Amino acid sequence: MRHDPDQDGRTSLRQRLRNSLWPVLKSLVLVGVTTIGLLILDQFFALRHVTLVYLVPVVIAATKLGIVPAVIAAIAGGGASAFFFYPPIYSFLVQDPQHLIELPLFVFVAIVTGHLATNLKRQAELARRRETEVQDLYAFSRQLAAAHTANDIYTAIRQHLTSMIGRRTILFETAPRGGVGATLSNEERVPERVKRETEAVIGRRKDSRSDSVVDDGEGHLWLVRPVAGKAEDFGVLAIDLGQQAGAKADAIRQRVDTVLDDATTTLEHLDLGQAISEARVRSETEALRDALIGSVSHQLRTPLVSILGAATVISRAPGNRSDPRLASLADILRDEVDRLNSDVQDLLDAALISSKGVRLESEWVEPADIVNTAIDRRQRLLAGHRVALDIPSELPFIYVDPILLEQALGQIVDNAAKYSQPGSAIQVAVRSDSTSVILSVKDEGFGLVGEESTRLWERFFRGERHASNVSGSGLGLWIAKAFVTANGGEIEAFSEGAGRGTIVSIRLPASEAPKPDLMVGDDG
């Protein structure tokens, strides 16, 4: 139900009067319109039982305007039928005794119907609101399930609270281990005064009711309030109250209190405090590991440049050039350096993905370019395989980060070559349908068995069958999946079993490319 929080003041009295008079006026208009309609019809047909028709405005008033306008519509309807339709016409007198019974009966029925209709509407509204609440809660729990870092959890909480309160809210994470100082859990811009007030609130948060209202200097009032349950602390919330002041703001504040009490209970039930601290520990561990991997990999890569360079120079040196044994030794060096380099690159990529996420630099790309680059860069690796490409000539352009997509496809091709016998075939194909472009790599290799097909995409996962005899970091497919997902695509692998090959496909959304109006004047 809509309720008006204004309680005092002359302007608000006038406002209230207008607010309650307006629906009554509307209901009278409805009755008037019905009457005019009936009078017109009455010119053509001799109408009987017109009173019943007045139930229509009553029901409309009851569902749209509330019970008071409905009652007034009922009385007005009764009056109008007495005046216009019951003899003597144009008088409120009623002669026929049957009509004398009919009229009060109508008013009674109309009021009851109106009351029922209002109730029904209220219940429908309640049900609808519960449904949105349940949907919100469902979305919230789904987001929580997917949350990995403390930040994800805070974002989920903030979105949940925003949708429950219906106003702009900003959630400040209180510093871990009881420290004072607010960390912003998202990247929104916050007025400076609100930020300072938040810190003040965090400072005195031991008091149970330490909320306060602050003016941000730009005409907006903000309510700053801790979100804390009995035992746990979920941060401090700043809510934009808008430009209201006084009683209106107080009413919003009361509603926020109610909503937050509910929400805090939910958060406690979900044991979020625990989840947040676990996520913090997890991210610290990961940050340390990634920093380590990053610096070690850089140290590993620098000498590779000299090793590869020097080896290829030796094999090309005058006097050595004609010696096939030296050339093949240089080839070995080159292959091993390539392999080591790609493992080091995987480590660097993986560290970068988990510390900074995937940053896209998307553009319109010719899908064939991705495939050709991925294959050409791996010529040495693929030299022992029969590689077949199947690329249609008229593919839609795709909007992706070409570098990342090439690396993702490259990882798949690497795997196809590594986990199959020399001499076997690898087929790379591109297909398109109305909604997507699909790149697929099909090999005749060792296939996938057991947990390989389910754990394939995990970080550092390596199948036990191959861990000892095929080199790899266990990161390739994890990286490929991260890059494809970041580009809005999906990646999946299918195998009929051991020794029966694997098909990996990357599905990317195909969207409408811009029209080439610059091509005008070109006959090409």
Place this chain on the structure above:
Amino acid sequence: MDSSSILVIDDELHIRQFLRAAFEFEGFAVQEASDAEEGIRSATLKPPDLIILDLGLPDRDGSSVIERLRSWSNVPIIVLTVRSREREKVRLLELGADDYVVKPFGIGELIARARAALRPRAVTPLGDPVVRVGRLEINLATRAGTFDGKRLVLGPKEYLVLQILAQHAGRVVTRQQIMKQVWGGSHLDDTHYLRIVVRNLRKKIEVDPTRPRILLTELGVGYRLGT
């Protein structure tokens, strides 16, 4: 055998050593510099025919070295870079670098790039107006192209794109460089049109347009006409 002189600017002693050996075997004369300041000084005192510049120098970042060199010299510059820095590559090429090689690289690749960069940049009025790239021939005077001796029917935009690439045969040309010359300065970001022109060109000059061997794409950077 080549007698051009090459300046290698790299802070890694081992890299300078193998580059010196490699280029001397090919007949080039080699000077070395271990940081940007020394590199710029050597380039001034004894101007080389080609500069090989490592981007990871301790004293200056690569783009400022290129800017300094370009302020008075148009000596070809090949940049040694690491993978997955496409934006940086494009920026360096726009600043005036001629090409790049990704570390770690085989020396054959670098020497091929160096030879391409040493070729004259554009046809002079006195020179031969015909640019030949493999089986492709482009006559800049008559604005006509032939492939395998057969005349190519090219649209005006297609001809222009092909001409720019042929004048830089073997060298990478960024999309922005092509866009600027073909469509003018106001459409630099609409590289989509260029992609369409390239697709059409490939249908005319490639044996298999989906597996190009002549008009090659450098992902995220631009195009290169293979030699």
